[in-house]
Amino acid sequence: MATAPKYLQGQDLESTVRKLIDGHEELYWAVAWGSMSPLAKHLLSNAAKVKRFAIGTHFHQTDPDLLQALRDVPGARVVPNSSAGTFHPKIYLFRTASKFSLVLGSPNFTRAGFGINHEAALYVEGDTSDALYRDILHAIESAWTESNYISEDFLRAYRLKHRATQAARADLEKDLPINMPTGDSEYRNLLDDEWSEFIERVKSDPHHDVEGRVGIMDHARVWFSQIPRFADMTEGQRKAIAGTYARNESKPAEVPDLDWAWFGSMVGAGVFKSLVKSRPEGFSAALDFIPRTGSISENDFERFKGRFLESFEDAERGGGLATASRLLALKRPDYFVCVDSANKDKLSEAIGVRKAYLTIDTYWTHVIRPLLCSPWWNAERPVDDLDGRIWDSRMAFIDAFCYER
Incomplete structure (x- = not known):
């Protein structure tokens, strides 16, 4: 017994x-x-x-x-x-x-x-x-x-x-740093919205033309497809991708007359603007770590970050979250959103993270990783043409409703 x-x-x-x-x-x-x-x-x-x-x-x-x-x-x-x-x-x-x-x-x-x-x-x-x-x-x-x-x-x-x-298993072993926003946050359901709610917010953008925003991402996607390396693009294309065009600045023939300041204007980032024009190789090498299609890992981002920051080693000022996330959002708008002074207040509220804690070092952990869990991000691509094109750039389109003039 x-x-x-x-x-x-x-x-x-x-x-x-x-x-x-x-x-x-x-x-x-x-x-x-x-x-x-x-x-x-x-x-x-x-x-x-x-x-x-x-x-x-x-x-x-x-x-x-x-x-x-x-x-x-x-x-x-x-x-x-x-x-x-x-x-x-x-x-x-x-x-x-x-x-x-x-x-x-x-x-x-x-x-x-x-x-x-x-x-x-x-x-x-x-x-x-x-x-x-x-x-x-x-x-x-x-x-x-x-x-x-x-x-x-x-x-x-x-x-x-x-x-x-192996990478997916390692990611699952980590505790996801999801902070829920306070009850008075304007977009307190951003992390758990369904696609229907997310797309409604995007289309309600009070400041910008949604078709124009989609057009920017469409052109950026074509450029990266035809010219994979940022440094090999024309100066005009690089300035468009980097968001360094002033709103009334004339553009060469290869750059459509769109407001390339949408999704984060970097006109005031003087050192960044100069490097985009005359020494783009560092940014190009950094962006090479971000695959053009498929999934993106934290390791991909960390490698990008390291090379991006190295690009400013001999400059009077270093790079930061705004300029880095602008480049990322234009190459992979399905995975990245530009975080700058125009959207930082509302975005930080929506993801429950204090604005001071949003830096290039915490960008993946505090911004991207939690948002990748959202129902709207994981939704299937819509059949509708415009909705489908927004879905292709869905992470970057957070800017459409977090933007403040």
């Missing part, structure tokens, strides 16, 4: 499982994920004891190095991914003759699961004639039978998927 369960947590988890590996003759396990931890290496040194080991790979969380090592363990198999649900057990069953030990709870077979995580499990001992043993063994056998051997082709493909999703 099984003994009364013993509660395990913290260091007791790792030490108990390690002792059970040493003390028993046979191991029957089913776990959702695993990594190449010290405990895993201890298991591999006792590989002959492994009779059944079914390990999952949903969300590509299992370490491919562990799967590689398990290829040499006859009792190890990998559970195929299925849309029917996630393989999520954490069962560690041990047997010697007619006696069994069981650890059942929350810890995956990972370094964190048997280390820094706050996990909890029950430890039970008993006879193999117990119903509990039979039920647990049946569950493991069923999972193992439906699993696959770890082939080299599977492992090669899995390594690619694991690497491709």
Whole structure:
């Protein structure tokens, strides 16, 4: 008959499982994920004891190095991914003759699961004639039978998927710094608005022509498509992208007569304006870190920021959030909004962050990352032509209703 369960947590988890590996003759396990931890290496040194080991790979969380090592363990198999649900057990069953030990709870077979995580499990001992043993063994056998051997082709493909999703997994491990605005904020629902509410606000822009704003972004998108490097554009195109045209300043033929000061006027940023005209290579190298299409990571932004700030090293004044975010918003208006003196008050209220805390160093953390969680940002692209074009530049279009004269 099984003994009364013993509660395990913290260091007791790792030490108990390690002792059970040493003390028993046979191991029957089913776990959702695993990594190449010290405990895993201890298991591999006792590989002959492994009779059944079914390990999952949903969300590509299992370490491919562990799967590689398990290829040499006859009792190890990998559970195929299925849309029917996630393989999520954490069962560690041990047997010697007619006696069994069981650890059942929350810890995956990972370094964190048997280390820094706050996990909890029950430890039970008993006879193999117990119903509990039979039920647990049946569950493991069923999972193992439906699993696959770890082939080299599977492992090669899995390594690619694991690497491709590594950045997303790392991002999920961070606490998202979302601050909710106060009740008197003019746009207190910006972070949780649906697309219908967001587009209504954009189209209600009291200061500017929405079609004109869309036209600016359309031209910028075409220029970056035809001339990927900022430094290779004409001086007129660079000034348009950088927002350094005065409103009544004449423009060359390749630059449409639009108000390029929309989305952040940088006319007063003298040093920036001069560098855009005569030494654009630094800004160009910085923008090269921002992909023209697809997702953008915090690392992409950090690399941009580093190179952007280096561009001002020999100048009398350095670069800041306004000039940096203007360039970002014109290259990738779906991901970035220009933050300058004209919209900083309302935007800081809307995202619940004090205006003084909005700097180039905090831009990704306090502005972009929270806004990427918004329903309107994650909405599908509308079919309507104008709405679809606004959606293509949706982050930059926050300026349409946060702008103050």
